[in-house]
Amino acid sequence: MKTSILTILLASFFMMANAQDDMPVVWETKLGHSIVHNGTGLKDRGYSFAASEKEITVFKNEDGSTIWTKAFKEMAPKLRKVDELIPFWESNTIFLFDRKTGKDQIACIDIETGDLLWNTDKYQKVTEDVIIYIPEEDGFAISLKTELVFVKARTGEELWSTTKFKGVVGKYIYNPDDRTMVTVNFIPGGLAAMFSGFKNQIAKFNLKNGDILWEATYIGRAERKVWTKEFVYELDVRDDKVFLLLGGMQIYDLNTGASLWSAAFDFTADGIVKAPSGTKKFGIYRAVAQPVINGDDIYVLDMTSKKSQYVKKYDLHSGKLLWTSNEIKGAKAIPGMQVIGDKVALQIGGKVEIQYFRVYKSGDYTIKEWGRRFPDVKPYGVQALNISDGTMAWESEKFKKGITNGITVGDNHIVCSGKALYSLNIATGTQKYEVPVSKGGVGLADFIMPYGDDLIVVVGEKGISTFSASSGDLVNTGSYKKSFIEARKDELVVMKTDKADIACFDVNTCKYKEFKAKKDATTTLSEDGEHVYVYEKKVVSKLKTR
Template sequence: MKKHFLFSIALFAGLISVKAQDDMPLVWESRMDHKIVHTGTGTEERGFSYAASDKEITVFDNKTGKPRWNKKFKELAPKLGKIDDLIPFWESDVIFLFDRKLGKDVLAVVEMESGNFLWSTDKYQDVDEENVVYIPEEQSFAISLKKELVFIRARTGEERWSTAKFKGVVGKYAITPDGYMVMVNFVPSSLGALFTGFKNQIAKIDIRNGDIIWENTYVGRAERKVISREFLYDLFVDGDKVMLMMNGYQVYDLKTGASLWSAAFDYTPDGIGKRPADARKFGIYGAVADPVRVGDDLYVLDMS
């Protein structure tokens, strides 16, 4: 049987001579009996990574390269023979496995560290890593579908609630001590066709049953950083107010959702640097100081 290899090489920081470069030492080598089509590398703290073909997956230790577990997908989940897509959700320690049949996607969810099967369903279609958000405070996923937002438990797949009143993907959010979630929506560029009739929306939801307490609109576009995909805006609750830092400051009443005040200003670093000639995507972050609040006063560096 043909073997497939994974290598780990120690990298050293420092000056390297152009004329003579020392070979980088091999830390470990791991042989696998399946093709490597999908790979994912965990952090040092997490301690493991994975490599998979369309029929089999191996999760291995980052320090030694030794397999923690290896299974064929048909052994993991009864409805899976092969997979067309694999999405890891590292923070929740699960992997979404997809057999994307014509018009009927089958989703199976597996615990990443142990390889234990958790749950499976063919109820949710057009699921992609862009429209699934893990909410660690509730150990649940918010999955944005074409007609509704569903909230499901990560470990069991139990649907806690769904609502058709929130359109788009969950962006930045804040959870209050009394069990409510304030969040804004957005549409990733790759999913524009999925959410027709989209409008900017900020809403307060009862996280226990999905009831919309209030909703309002916001001004601006919920953008992400190019590589890390972190949001380029902030949302937080301050006392009885909801503060949205996007296109300036937008402030809402936490109880009613009424717009209290807003201040439009630009603190993006446009003009500070230029896009490199061969760069497809480009961003400059942290180059302009964030606004500073002192009591009722707000100090900003306006770059417009």
């Protein structure tokens, strides 16, 4: 009996020691309507919205007070119903769509006042993915099946159109001196059929009249993430050159569009991960590491062939190929590449990112779900190449069953197999330590991150733990429940469950504050990581993450 009581007391003590506080409520506002749509504005914008199928409320982020509430039929009388609502925050507008067969109605609303700016039925089959706001010209570039049109944001007046640019306007560089724009076209997920005859175009526009001053072809697939909308490539202009970081490096003359040199390879991650059932939009990201620029050299992964993969080193100024590594056999994904000292460290396999939109049945209900996950892709491994000639310096056998990303601390490359944390000398591959991550009590490791001078943060299946980078000793642990990383901001790590529960960890202590979401609630983290906005039924709440 004594043993039993002691066991219970110890268990109770352990639970109390690990008990965490709820996120404190800053404010809570009950609306006069249900919440079907919602959008959270950035801190400097100062307001957000929540809408039902019939009306919308815009409220202040600071205190939750209502700025305005209006019925859709009052704002836009020509719309019989609202099938879709899309905010364009930078332009201070919301687009309302009444989808009709062959006669879609679009209404553009001023989000600060609720006033109707303009409406039209001229543009059909327009979705969020084909509208790009260009703040420098205060206008929308709208990609249609047969043309690209440019309209004034506040009036809807069509300024120009062109049939010479297929697809959607992607990341761009604007020149205020002559009002020109260099941009790359792309096809959003699920819209390939809309843009028949699509070809890769990088082009320079005159935004005054829509004239294309030059166009060229680029290599690869320019993409924007399905849900979070980040572009997965970089575009820059320097010294009359256009630099496109996509599948490698591609450089063009800014004035003529002539290709100066290219070290890029056309890779698609299609098929390495299966899409969830009912998927309408789907993308796979982080399957191939970005090129690495080191001094006068650039290192690029050539994953063109499904059967053979290589690292290639080029002169950054001339594009001259300096060497090609031996074949990296069987790799389906190489998410990590770093240059550390005189070595190129490669992470073979591991977690890639998928984003999707799917529609599926659950009993009598039709569920629409946006999601982001981090599935594993095999095979796994770690290799180090010599930067002088691309020959293999060493390969570790410790990562045949799993791998996370790698980070560098001093002369050591730190990688986790999922079950154990390893510190490897980058020059020789010699193991400095091996530490089971089970010491942290947060399940298998998904990611690792550096923090401060000597801390490794292990993001596990059920929380986070921290270890000393130099010794491998466990420092702190914070056990939660099955979840995935939602965001990282300075010392804060946010974990989120499939049911929208949120835990915000302080990596200094691994302690966290949590929010337990009610059924069908949606949550949004502020951009500074300091607050969570919760939308449930008719109630909007703002919570502090610490």
